Amino acid sequence: METGNRDTGVRAPVDKDVDFANYFCTYAFLYHQKEMLSDRVRMDAYFNAVFKNPHHFRNKVVLDVGTGSGILAIWCAQAGARRVYAVEATKMSEHARELIKANNVDDIIEVIEGSMEDVALPEKVDVIISEWMGYFLLRESMFDSVICARDRWLKPDGVMYPSHARMWIGPIRSGLSEQKLIDLESAMSDWHYFVDETERQYGVNMSVLTKPFHEENEKYYLKTSLWSNLHPNQVIGAPAIIKEIDCLTATIDEIREVIAKFSLRINLDRTRLSGFAGWFDVHFRGSDQNPAATQVELNTAPSEDNPTHWGQQMFLLHPPIRVNDGDDVSISFSMSRSKQNHRLMDVEFTYELHQPSGKRHPPITSKFYIE
Amino acid sequence: METGNRDTGVRAPVDKDVDFANYFCTYAFLYHQKEMLSDRVRMDAYFNAVFKNPHHFRNKVVLDVGTGSGILAIWCAQAGARRVYAVEATKMSEHARELIKANNVDDIIEVIEGSMEDVALPEKVDVIISEWMGYFLLRESMFDSVICARDRWLKPDGVMYPSHARMWIGPIRSGLSEQKLIDLESAMSDWHYFVDETERQYGVNMSVLTKPFHEENEKYYLKTSLWSNLHPNQVIGAPAIIKEIDCLTATIDEIREVIAKFSLRINLDRTRLSGFAGWFDVHFRGSDQNPAATQVELNTAPSEDNPTHWGQQMFLLHPPIRVNDGDDVSISFSMSRSKQNHRLMDVEFTYELHQPSGKRHPPITSKFYIE
Numbered sequence: 001m002e003t004g005n006r007d008t009g010v011r012a013p014v015d016k017d018v019d020f021a022n023y024f025c026t027y028a029f030l031y032h033q034k035e036m037l038s039d040r041v042r043m044d045a046y047f048n049a050v051f052k053n054p055h056h057f058r059n060k061v062v063l064d065v066g067t068g069s070g071i072l073a074i075w076c077a078q079a080g081a082r083r084v085y086a087v088e089a090t091k092m093s094e095h096a097r098e099l100i101k102a103n104n105v106d107d108i109i110e111v112i113e114g115s116m117e118d119v120a121l122p123e124k125v126d127v128i129i130s131e132w133m134g135y136f137l138l139r140e141s142m143f144d145s146v147i148c149a150r151d152r153w154l155k156p157d158g159v160m161y162p163s164h165a166r167m168w169i170g171p172i173r174s175g176l177s178e179q180k181l182i183d184l185e186s187a188m189s190d191w192h193y194f195v196d197e198t199e200r201q202y203g204v205n206m207s208v209l210t211k212p213f214h215e216e217n218e219k220y221y222l223k224t225s226l227w228s229n230l231h232p233n234q235v236i237g238a239p240a241i242i243k244e245i246d247c248l249t250a251t252i253d254e255i256r257e258v259i260a261k262f263s264l265r266i267n268l269d270r271t272r273l274s275g276f277a278g279w280f281d282v283h284f285r286g287s288d289q290n291p292a293a294t295q296v297e298l299n300t301a302p303s304e305d306n307p308t309h310w311g312q313q314m315f316l317l318h319p320p321i322r323v324n325d326g327d328d329v330s331i332s333f334s335m336s337r338s339k340q341n342h343r344l345m346d347v348e349f350t351y352e353l354h355q356p357s358g359k360r361h362p363p364i365t366s367k368f369y370i371e
Numbered sequence: 372m373e374t375g376n377r378d379t380g381v382r383a384p385v386d387k388d389v390d391f392a393n394y395f396c397t398y399a400f401l402y403h404q405k406e407m408l409s410d411r412v413r414m415d416a417y418f419n420a421v422f423k424n425p426h427h428f429r430n431k432v433v434l435d436v437g438t439g440s441g442i443l444a445i446w447c448a449q450a451g452a453r454r455v456y457a458v459e460a461t462k463m464s465e466h467a468r469e470l471i472k473a474n475n476v477d478d479i480i481e482v483i484e485g486s487m488e489d490v491a492l493p494e495k496v497d498v499i500i501s502e503w504m505g506y507f508l509l510r511e512s513m514f515d516s517v518i519c520a521r522d523r524w525l526k527p528d529g530v531m532y533p534s535h536a537r538m539w540i541g542p543i544r545s546g547l548s549e550q551k552l553i554d555l556e557s558a559m560s561d562w563h564y565f566v567d568e569t570e571r572q573y574g575v576n577m578s579v580l581t582k583p584f585h586e587e588n589e590k591y592y593l594k595t596s597l598w599s600n601l602h603p604n605q606v607i608g609a610p611a612i613i614k615e616i617d618c619l620t621a622t623i624d625e626i627r628e629v630i631a632k633f634s635l636r637i638n639l640d641r642t643r644l645s646g647f648a649g650w651f652d653v654h655f656r657g658s659d660q661n662p663a664a665t666q667v668e669l670n671t672a673p674s675e676d677n678p679t680h681w682g683q684q685m686f687l688l689h690p691p692i693r694v695n696d697g698d699d700v701s702i703s704f705s706m707s708r709s710k711q712n713h714r715l716m717d718v719e720f721t722y723e724l725h726q727p728s729g730k731r732h733p734p735i736t737s738k739f740y741i742e
Contacts (some may be wrong), residue, residue: 027387030584031591037577047573074575095580102579194405200416204445206408208473209466213401220402 015043027332029083033069036131038310042139043090044265046131049161050075051283052294056127056159056286057081065116065130065149066142070096070109073128076234082128084109087149116145116225129161132341135227136313137167137280138335139370141343154216159290160247162282168301170239171264171329175276177316181234184221188193188214225313225347225370230277230302235324236344237266239301242333248287256334274315276349277302277332294368317367321353345370399461402439407502412443412681415504416669420532420655421446423665426691427498427530427657428452436487436520437499437513441467441480443500448476455480456714458520487516496524500532505714506598507684508538508614508651509706511739512714515623530661531618533653539672540608540649542635542700543601548645548687555592559585564568596684596718601648601673607694608637610672613704626735629706640696647702647720648673648689686739692724692732699725711742716741 015296037043046319050057058080064073067086073096076084086109088096093113100109112119128150128340134140150160189212191230195206235309244262266273281299300310323329338344408414421428421443429451435444436708438457444467459482460469464484471480485492499521507513521531534535544701562584566577586608613631637644657663671681702722709715718741 030580030587034562037569043573069577069580071575075573078574095583098583099575099577118702143541166632180384191405194409198408201444202414202446203449204442204470205474206440209440210465211400212469213405216401269703277579359639 004240007058023355025300028092029224030069030092031086032093032212033092033095035309037069037071041130041300041306041308042298045284046161047071047075047284047298048294049292049296050129052077052296053284053286053292054079055293055331056290056345060126061123061151062147063121064125065123065146066132067096067111068131070099070111072131073109073111074100074105076127077108078187078293079285080225081108085121085125086111087116088113089115116149121153124155124158126155126158127161128154130157132181133165133280133282135310136225136335136345136370138255138258138280139313139343139345141337143245143250143255146203147252150248157287157289158198159287162298163247163285163287163292164283165245166241166249166282167243167258167278167280168239169262169264169276169331170235170302171237171261171266171273171323172234172275172277172314173272173320174228174230174234174274174314174316176226176228177313177318177320178200180221180316181318184217185253187217187221191217193250202370217227219260219369222316222318223368225278225315225368227311227316228277229307229311230314232302235277235302236268236271236273237264240264255334259335260331260333261331262331264269264328264329264331265291267325268323271323273317273323273329274320275314277312277314279310279312282317295361312368315347315349315366317364317366323353324355326356330354348362385566387493388452399463400465401440401463401466402692404463404466405417406680407441408440410667410673412677412679413502415654416655417443417532418446418499418669419535419665420663420667421450421500421718422437423654423667424657424663426664427452427532427661432456432494433459433498434492434520434524435498436499437503437721438467438482438518438672439463439502440483442478443502444482445474445476447498447500448479452479453700454494456490456492456496457482458487459483459484460486461556470540487520494655495526495529497526497529499525499529502703504536504651504653504681505524506681507596507649507706507716507741508536509626509629509713510684510716512708512712514621514626518616518623519566521619522646528660529660530658530673533669534618534656534663535654537612538614538617538629538651540633540635540647540695540704541606541614542608542637542674543599543605543648543685544607544639544642544691545599545605545645545685545687546596547685547688548691551592551687552689555588558588558592563589590740593689594686594737594739596649596686596739597686598682599648600678601685603673603675606648606673607639607642607644608635608700609662611635629704631702631704633702633704635702636693637698638696639694642694643691644688644694644700644724645691646685648683650681661677684741686718686720686737688735688737689742694724695726697727701725706741 011123059082061077062081064083064086067088073084073086130146133143240262279300284296300308335347347368350365353361372518430453433452434454436459438459442455444455468482499515502516503513611633614629652670655667671679706718718739721736724732
């Protein structure tokens with residue numbers, strides 16, 4: 001036995017220990033913490049959000065959900081918080097404790113190792129800060145823990161950092177659409193050679209597995225969304241907001257499934273629609289009762305100068321579609337949690353091209369997996 | 372949040388569901404099955420073992436532990452078995468059923484989905500066949516399931532396929548030893564830049580994490596064994612057998628830990644000892660009572676013409692040691708299961724160079740992880 005490490009989608013049903021093994025443990029590595037701490041867009045947004053809004057932090061009680069290395073908790077303490085509870089599920093909590101001590105804020109910050117759902121705080125909090133966003137915002141489903149924290153521990157007039165989040169989808173062009181088709185063809189041609197050889201050398205006819213092999217590889221090459229940092233000129237039309245979340249009021253029911261109908265206007269002539277890209281932004285605006293002095297945005301849209309470690313998720317069409325300036329693509333979109341692993345997502349696009357001439361193309365449905 | 376996929380060693384303690392999520396699920400992919408089924412050395416050995424020893428199979432009852440796609444079970448049926456029980460823990464069992472039907476042996480083979488430890492067979496068996504070998508033989512700890520199957524289901528005069536296994540260690544040279552040191556230095560120089568920037572830009576001093584970051588990266592770059600298919604001329608001395616296993620009698624206690632003292636004679640002049648490589652062979656000899664008509668060997672030693680998907684595990688020394696023809700390296704070796712995950716291994720080498728001049732160097736101990 002022994003196999004390689006092609007990443008897989010098949011997982012056991014939700015189970016706390018399995019979830020820990022699959023999900024949390026990567027966050028126990030400083031290598032990964034460094035990757036996130038080196039994302040300037042992410043760091044600048046949280047840094048500015050905290051230090052440009054000192055009235056939200058001075059003498060306040062703060063909860064940091066998933067503190068990791070502890071950086072957000074340290075900033076809150078430096079901004080004048082009276083008390084900060086920094087909750088972390090992984091052993092990274094030990095490094096957070098060291099870092100907090102070395103930065104002389106260990107009298108302010110209490111690190112609590114445990115999952116947010118199990119933790120008890122001695123008091124309610126004025127602010128919940130958390131960097132919970134996954135690929136295309138909701139992958140990882142970590143916002144569930146933030147909602148749980150908010151419902152249990154936030155004071156009625158408390159504020160959320162960030163306060164709002166939005167999901168975006170834009171039409172894109174990319175050579176990867178053709179490339180992935182070629183990769184699939186090449187995998188299938190290898191397979192056919194393998195079937196012939198296995199029959200010839202070892203007397204076993206494998207051809208009954210050709211269809212499932214094709215399905216497995218089609219899922220891998222064509223139906224799995226891809227991480228990318230797109231160049232803005234790969235976006236060939238105006239993107240649309242498909243979901244807005246008010247972090248102060250959102251419920252798990254509101255985010256468990258995302259359904260949207262919208263239209264994308266192509267604004268480039270004689271190009272091809274290779275697929276769609278999904279990204280998000282979040283805002284730090286405080287609350288209506290207690291607004292931010294300075295609003296801050298964290299944006300993960302395609303950008304030449306300010307890429308993020310989140311990049312964008314690409315959902316590629318095979319084959320791409322020829323489009324022109326002025327064409328409209330009307331889309332029914334849905335995203336729900338994978339049955340195998342609640343932190344992964346199943347996505348469906350039904351799209352229909354409308355040309356200014358009035359010509360319509362029949363709707364096409366494509367399914368994708370965010371893994 | 373969101374992190375990359377650098378493979379990790381930190382896992383939850385042994386838990387059946389976690390183990391399934393981490394270990395078994397890769398075997399549910401036809402892609403991986405194809406990889407193993409395309410390993411000619413592996414396939415030829417099992418094929419010859421079965422078809423050159425028809426007296427072990429004709430009218431016999433066979434158990435295939437971890438049948439995967441079902442190929443070994445099919446061969447046993449084709450070789451004349453009366454009944455074959457093919458046990459598989461993953462959903463690959465469904466493909467095995469299809470393949471068995473398409474090859475017209477579904478009247479002989481019964482596929483049973485479940486883990487070997489939980490399965491009940493209606494009768495005892497004459498032969499247990501299994502391809503249970505992991506990297507450096509024992510990674511994956513799948514032989515445990517074969518032992519369990521043997522103790523419960525093999526008739527007193529039954530035979531094991533394979534019947535014997537051996538672990539080998541040889542002295543090697545490789546440029547990767549220097550490369551990994553450079554990679555570590557480069558990771559640390561990135562880290563120092565990161566620490567400076569984080570202090571300058573964000574007012575947090577990260578230097579308290581320098582030591583744990585170094586430890587984490589030292590483990591990753593220098594202390595984790597590497598998969599490789601070495602060229603035979605990279606082996607710079609006679610390899611040694613460090614463990615012999617009789618599959619008919621071995622107990623879990625015998626394989627839980629491997630301890631060996633041995634000496635390696637360097638047979639190349641003016642070269643460097645970059646480290647040690649570990650590999651294995653298995654033999655199909657039947658039993659004393661019921662020997663094979665034709666003995667077959669499956670060998671995963673460094674080979675130009677017959678590489679396997681197992682390759683060799685390299686344990687690299689940093690820095691390498693200058694050695695000459697006639698030098699002896701005496702070694703105390705131990706390998707035990709990782710406390711975090713019983714399918715992974717902790718390895719320790721204590722080595723001492725003896726030159727023909729009588730000059731001795733002080734012993735050095737290096738620890739490694741097989742992940």
